[in-house]
Amino acid sequence: MIKNYVCFTLLTALMLPILSFGQTKDKPKLELGGALRFNYVYSSWKEEQKTKGGELGYDMFRINAKASYKKVFLNAEYRLYSEAFGGGFLKQGWVGYQFSEKDELHAGLVYVPFGIKQYNSHNWFFNITYYAGLEDDHDMGLKYLHTGTDWEYAIAFLKNAEELNFGGDVENDSSRYSYDVVGRNKETNQFNIKLVRKLGATVKHRIGFSGQYGSLYNIDTDSNGDHYALALHYEVDWNTWNLKTEAITVAHNPNNEPGQSNDIIQMGAYGSLSQNYLFMF
Template identity: 60%
Template structure:
C-alpha cells in the first residue's frame, strides 16, 4: 500500500556542514469492484480518495530525521504517523535509528509486490513499525539488525488505555499491549547473476494485560529467502508465531485482538504462515510508461487451534510505471480473509467453514513526489 524511495539523508554517508531538508509525498486514488458487495457491483464499483501523505527528511551534522505522515479517510483511521525516527550513520554500513522505526523481521522493505501486501501484513508481520531503538550493520555479504521496542505506537497515554486502532501497522490490541520486544535479523548475501539473500528473523516480547495487570508473552520466528535473476524477483518466507497473553478468567486463549486502519479484529493466537511471491519486470517505451511488473503473491495462514479454518490470500497483478505515477492493477482473492469478503471480525481467528473464495478487482493510482 505504499512505494519505497531512497531519500537523500538515508543515502548520504557522513555529516552535513549545512542543514538540509527534503519534502516529498504522495497522492493516491483507488478504484475497486468487490465480489461480495452486490450494490457496489450494480453501480460498476467505486472510485475515490485513498490517501495523501507527506514525507520529510532533514539532516545536519550527521544526525537526521525521517518522518511520514498519512491522511486516510476517517473510516480508515484518519491521520496517522506511519514512521518517524532520528538517525545517525557511523559510516557506510553502520546506522542507528530511534523512534517509530520499521521492525527488523522478514523480507524488507516489503515481502510482496502488490498494493495489498501479503498475508503477513494483516497479522503484524510485514512493514510493521514500533517505538524503540534499532542498530543496523549492512555489509556487502552479511547484514544484521538488532532492536529493542518499548511498545507499539502509543496514541492515548492513559494509565490503562487500550491501543488505538487509528494506526498504520497491525499490533496487538484490545486488553493487551505489546511491551519490551527484542528483535534480531541476520542476512547472508551472495551471487552475481542470481542475487540471493537468505535470512533468519526472530522476535520476543511481552503482552501487558490492562485488565489483569499481568504480562504474558509472544514470539515469532522466520526463515526467508529472496532472489533476483535478470528481470525476475522471488520472495518466500516461513514463519512460526505464538501469543500467550495473561487474560482474565473466562477469556479465550485461542485468539488475540489486533487493530489498524480504524478497526480491530480477532487473530488466531498460534499459527504458521507461508508466503511465496514472484515478479517479472518488462521494460517498455510507451510514451511515459517505462516498465510493467507482472506478479503473483500468495500467502497461507495455518492455524494451530483445532476447528479453526485456515486463511488464504492470492494477488495477481501488474505495476505500471509512468514517470512518478505508479499504478497497481490487482485481482486479490481471499478465503477467510477479513479484508477480502469475510465477516471481518474473526476471519483470521476461527474463520468460517462455509466461507467462499471472494475477490476484489482493484486499481490504485499513486503519484509520488
C-alpha cells in the same frame, strides 16, 4: 454451486515533487515529498456497486520528510486516509545517527527488523504476515543496523507499539498503519534480531534469519504474558524477476482474565472495527 467473486481496484496517484534544500553534506539538507491517491473499486458481491458500475473515491494523502546534518538524520512519513480507514496517523518517524557508512542507530517509530524488508509480498493486499504484525511493521524503540557488502544485521529494542493514549489501563487505538496487538493486551519490551547473508552478482541471493521476543501486558490482570516469532527467509533477484520465500513460527501467550481464552488475540489497524482481526494460536 460455487460462486466466483471479483474485486477490481484501480489506483491513481499524483506524486508531489521532491523538494531538496542544501548543497553539501556539511550543510543541513531537507527533502520533502508525498502522494495523493484515489481508488476505483468494483466488487462483484456488492449489488449496489454492480448497478452503479463501481465507485471512485479518495484513498490517501501522504507527506514524506527527510533531513540530515552531518551524521544526524531524520525520516518521517505521515498519512491521511479516509475516516473509514482510520483518518490520519504517522507511519514512521525516527531520528538517526551514522557512525560510519555501514553502521547506524535509529530512534523513534522505527521499522521492525523482521523478515524480508520491506514487503514480504508482491500485491496490493500484502501477505498474511502483514495482518499478523510481521510485515512492514513500525514500533517505538531503538534499532542498530549494520549494512556490509556480504552481511547485514540489525538489533532492536522496542518499548511498545504506537502508543496514542498514554496510560496502562487504556486500550490501544486501532488508528495506525502497522497491525499490532490491540484490545485488552499490549505489546511491550520486545527484542528483535535479524541476520542476512548476501551472495551472488548476476543472480543476487539474500538468506536470512529473524527472531523476536517480547511481553504482552494485559489490562485486566495487570500482568504480562509473552509472544515470540522466528523466521527463515530467502530472496533472489535476477534481471527483473524477484522471488520471496519465508517460513515463520509465531506464538502469543496472553495472560487474560479468567473466562477469557488465552488462545485468541485481537490485531488492529486503520481505525475501523472492520479492520480488526482475531487470531487463534
